[in-house]
Amino acid sequence: MEKNKSINDIKKLLLDQGYISDDAIAMSIHLAMFLKKPLLIEGPAGVGKTEIAKVMSKVLNTNLIRLQCYEGLDANQAIYEWNYQKQLLYLKMNEQADLSYNEKEATIFSDDFLMERPLLKSIMAEKSQVLLIDEIDRADEEFESFFLELLSDWQITIPEVGTRKAKSIPFVIVTSNRVRELSEALRRRCLYLWIDYPTFEKELEIVQTKLPEINEKLATQICHFMEEIRQMKLEKLPGIAETIDWATALSSMHIDHLEKEIVESTLGVILKDWQDIRDAQMSLSELLEKVGVTSKMG
Amino acid sequence: MRTKNLIQRQTNLPAHVIQFCRFLRDNGFVIGIGEECDLLEVYSQFIPASFSEQKDLYKSILVKNRKQFVLFDELFQQYWTELSKAEDSKTKDKEEKKIQPQKSANQKNTLQVLKKWLHGGHVEEEKEISTYSAFEAISNKDFSTFLTGEQKELLEIIKIISQRLANKYSRRYIRSKSKKQIDLKKTIRQSLRKDAEINQFFFKEQQKRKVNLVLICDVSKSMELYSQFLIEFMYSFQQAVHQLRTFVFSTRLVSLSNVLQDGDYEKVLNNLADQVPYWSGGTRIGESLQQFNERYASRMLNKDSIVIILSDGWDTGDLDVLKNAMKSIHKKSDRVIWLNPLAGNPDYKPSTKGMEICLPYIDVFTSAHNLESLKSVVKHLKHKKYKPKF
Numbered sequence: 018m019e020k021n022k023s024i025n026d027i028k029k030l031l032l033d034q035g036y037i038s039d040d041a042i043a044m045s046i047h048l049a050m051f052l053k054k055p056l057l058i059e060g061p062a063g064v065g066k067t068e069i070a071k072v073m074s075k076v077l078n079t080n081l082i083r084l085q086c087y088e089g090l091d092a093n094q095a096i097y098e099w100n101y102q103k104q105l106l107y108l109k110m111n112e113q114a115d116l117s118y119n120e121k122e123a124t125i126f127s128d129d130f131l132m133e134r135p136l137l138k139s140i141m142a143e144k145s146q147v148l149l150i151d152e153i154d155r156a157d158e159e160f161e162s163f164f165l166e167l168l169s170d171w172q173i174t175i176p177e178v179g180t181r182k183a184k185s186i187p188f189v190i191v192t193s194n195r196v197r198e199l200s201e202a203l204r205r206r207c208l209y210l211w212i213d214y215p216t217f218e219k220e221l222e223i224v225q226t227k228l229p230e231i232n233e234k235l236a237t238q239i240c241h242f243m244e245e246i247r248q249m250k251l252e253k254l255p256g257i258a259e260t261i262d263w264a265t266a267l268s269s270m271h272i273d274h275l276e277k278e279i280v281e282s283t284l285g286v287i288l289k290d291w292q293d294i295r296d297a298q299m300s301l302s303e304l305l306e307k308v309g310v311t312s313k314m315g
Numbered sequence: 316m317r318t319k320n321l322i323q324r325q326t327n328l329p330a331h332v333i334q335f336c337r338f339l340r341d342n343g344f345v346i347g348i349g350e351e352c353d354l355l356e357v358y359s360q361f362i363p364a365s366f367s368e369q370k371d372l373y374k375s376i377l378v379k380n381r382k383q384f385v386l387f388d389e390l391f392q393q394y395w396t397e398l399s400k401a402e403d404s405k406t407k408d409k410e411e412k413k414i415q416p417q418k419s420a421n422q423k424n425t426l427q428v429l430k431k432w433l434h435g436g437h438v439e440e441e442k443e444i445s446t447y448s449a450f451e452a453i454s455n456k457d458f459s460t461f462l463t464g465e466q467k468e469l470l471e472i473i474k475i476i477s478q479r480l481a482n483k484y485s486r487r488y489i490r491s492k493s494k495k496q497i498d499l500k501k502t503i504r505q506s507l508r509k510d511a512e513i514n515q516f517f518f519k520e521q522q523k524r525k526v527n528l529v530l531i532c533d534v535s536k537s538m539e540l541y542s543q544f545l546i547e548f549m550y551s552f553q554q555a556v557h558q559l560r561t562f563v564f565s566t567r568l569v570s571l572s573n574v575l576q577d578g579d580y581e582k583v584l585n586n587l588a589d590q591v592p593y594w595s596g597g598t599r600i601g602e603s604l605q606q607f608n609e610r611y612a613s614r615m616l617n618k619d620s621i622v623i624i625l626s627d628g629w630d631t632g633d634l635d636v637l638k639n640a641m642k643s644i645h646k647k648s649d650r651v652i653w654l655n656p657l658a659g660n661p662d663y664k665p666s667t668k669g670m671e672i673c674l675p676y677i678d679v680f681t682s683a684h685n686l687e688s689l690k691s692v693v694k695h696l697k698h699k700k701y702k703p704k705f
Contacts, residue, residue, distance in 0.1 A: 024368055044371035051360065052353050052376075059381060088618075089486025101499040105513075108506070122507060159487075195381070198614035204379040205347070211384040 036065070036072040037223045045210040046073070055168050055189035057199070057207035063256020064212045066192040070149035073188060080142070082187070083149045084135040086156035092163050096173055097137045100130045126177040136163075137173055140183035148187040153203075154196040161203050168206045215257060217244050223257060224264050231264055232273040239264050241308040242275065246287070246297065249304075255287040263287050275310050277301060322397045329355060336377070338394050344383055350376055470551045472689050477528070477556045479693055491520030527619045528552075528559045529648075531607065533626030535565035535598035541656045545625065548683075550575055550583055560615055564603035570611070600630045600669055601637030608643050616647040625654045625683065630669030638672045645676035654692065658682035 027043040038046075046069070049056040058066045074081035084095055104125045111121070124130075133141060139148040153161070167173055171183035191207060193199060215223065221240045224231065243260050263286045272279060281301060288294045297304070322338060325331040332354050336346045353376050363369040370391050378384050490498065498519035506513040530552055532545055549561050553575035561571045574586045616622070622644055630637055645651050653673065657663050658681060665671060665680075674680065682688045 023364065024371075040367060041371050041374065044368065045375045047361075048357060048372065048375045051357060054353075091487060099500070101503055104503055105499075108503070112512075118507065125503075125507075195613055197617050198380075201345070201379075205345075205349075207379075208375050209378045209380065209384065210375065211381055 030076045031072055032226075034072045034075045035226055036068060037219060037226060039219065042069070042210065042212065045208055049208050050188060052208070053186050055191055055207045056210060057191045057193065057204065058210045058212060059193045059195055060212035061214065061254060061256060062194055063258035064214060065257055066212060067149065067151055070147055070151075070190040070192075073190070074147040077145070077147060077188065079144055079146050081147045081149060082135050082139045083151060085151050086153050086160070088155060088157060090156045090160055094134060095136050095160070095163060096134050096167075097175060098132045098134060099126070099177075100132050104130055131175075131178075136167055137181065139187040139189075140167070140171060140173065140185070141181065142185055142187075145185040146187045148189045150189065150191045152194060152196075153191050154193040154199065158197075158200065161200050165202055165206065168203075214247055214254070217241065220244070220257065220260060224260060227261050228264055228268055231268045234274050235267060235272060236264065238275045238308055238310065239267070242280070242304065243287070245304050245307050249296065249300070251288070251293045251296065252290045253288070253293060259287040275305065275308065277305055277310070280305065322394065322401050324398060324402055328358060332358075335373070335394060339377060339390065342386070342390055344377060345379065346377055468686060469547055469689075470555060472686065472693065473548075473551045473555045475693050476689075477552075487522045488519040489522045491518045493520060494518050495520060527615070527617065527621070528556055529615055529620055529622045530559060530561045531568075531604070531622065531624045531626075532561070532563045533565070533598065533600070533624075534563045535629075537598060537627055537629045538656070544656075546584070546587065548625070550580060560611070562607060562611075564600070564606075566597050566599045566602070568603040568606040568610075597631050598626075598629055599632035600626060600628070601632045601634065601640055604640035604644060605636050608640055612644065612647055616644070618649055620648045621650045621652060622648045623652045623654065625656075627655055627657050628653075628665065628667045628670030628673065630667070634668055634672055637669055641673050641676040645678075650678045651676060652679040652681075652692075653677045654681060654683035656683060 024040060024043045024047060027047050028038050028040075031038045031043070031046075045056055048054075058069065060066055070083075071081060107125055107130075108121065116124075135148065139146050150164070168189065171186050172180050174180045191203075217240055220243065221236060224236045224240060225233075228236075239260060243255060243263075247254050263283065266283060266286055267275075267279070281298060284294050284297055288297055322334065325334055332351055336344075336351050336354075340346055354373070357372065357376070361372075363372050370388070373391065374384070374387050378387050488496075488498070490501070494516075496519050498517045501517040501519075502513060502515070505515065505517065530549060532549055534542070534545060538545065549563075549571065553559050553561055553572065559572065561575055562568050563571055571587070575583060641651075655663075655665075655670070658665075660682075663682075665674060681692050683692060
């Protein structure tokens, strides 16, 4: 992308790929690309944090390399690993060959025996890639420190062979659901973006973009309903992903407006906690009234 | 919101950026030179089209967490208002220095309160015990009459407790002597030296996890009797376990980790007085725990954390709040241990409303009123769950 793209251009590029953004999102993406800094995105689940990375890889017309974090994830899984089995085989095969210690070492610690994991892969590509480090808060704290060298200097040090400098600098997106607080060191190296639940207008726009054939009344009602349900004290609030799932489900059943029975039977699409579903059922009439659905009594 | 430095109209961009960053630093933002350089670099290539675009630009670069993200808009607005004010009237603004001297008087006051709390409640109690059983061993003495000489034993027990708590395994590996799992990486590396002849295997095992302990103590009026023990307990715990967060509450929650980390017990006592201005006030467990949830839980609790709550469960606050707070803590942590000094009494029943509501969210419920009972805590920690039958 050119350097001096305006914020509106970025919004339009994202929109072309079906992603509705706002000024703050577009500005963060613009600056992250311009400053070549990773973008740390936090926010509740299902508001489209991961989606940004996917869309960006389409916008930039490049690959998306994804590292899904989990507890216990270590450098071997994230950066690189030596192929031990292959090394063993090589050594066994060449037992009789008259190779010196140095020669052997040089061979088995060469690129042929190196397995690139996402982080190394992302900087060794010729063309700049999109690197998504998803849900980093799930990995343990020690893991964050693996990133630091990569994120600030764009290089990875492999003790056996030396430092690998990046051939191209990837566009890095780090997402977190705030299960735990991330370290200051990591935050300092990133630009920060908080994405919250969308406003009614934005959500409606998203639903209509994703499902062009949806009935307008239904879409409006769904978005109103979601807005109201997020005001409730629930264990797990539904995100945009749930809204879209629900809208898809309802419109595929050729429903053109919300009714109490329909909502009741499809609550499982938006709420994923037993207690939440029960709470929502209890106050369903009230909720629907706010949305403007009058229930037929009896 | 504070402004230490006078905000003035700056004629060049760098000065302006620096002034704004300073303003944010005064308001608790951590901004380095790196961020300032980034801003200037962006400005060299990109001119924001509108005021709100300019705000987004600053925000993207300078904000580093959620709290700042929420605060930023208001601060930005305030900065510009103040800037335009500064233009209107260039002089005025030297009345900011007269708030501090009162503090020391206040400190003395709180020290008095702490001292009273420490000694007031238990002096008579001590006499009473020493008259009716003169030769009772240390281990049966009520903690309300605990002496500093016994700190050592307490420390020992707490060390055992913290070791018992650390019984989870990490998914990381370390070298092992037991021959369960071969460490291929190490084996190959070592064999290379001997001409690639593998004649010795190396093994690995899962590392034990560090526990992440959170200690929340009740220092309200009803706990006054156990005050000395409480402070000893918190102090020893902090000395034994480095990864410990300590909080106390009566009507409000206060973090004490920094204070307790001092090696000198006397100093700790003095500092405690400054930190907690309302020892032995009323009890609002629910509100205090909720406060913990809002401010600290996301940062401190994970599936490795063990939360130890030390309270008698007498709550004067909203019970619904208490229930929700306990539910949330229980969900976010590995285990919740409730030590209740009253539970030492054989006739005790958790009949207070607060205690009843909390019980479903407690994994281990036991007494802690003297060393002996603390030893039994060690026993119960072997089990993942322990609740006596009432």
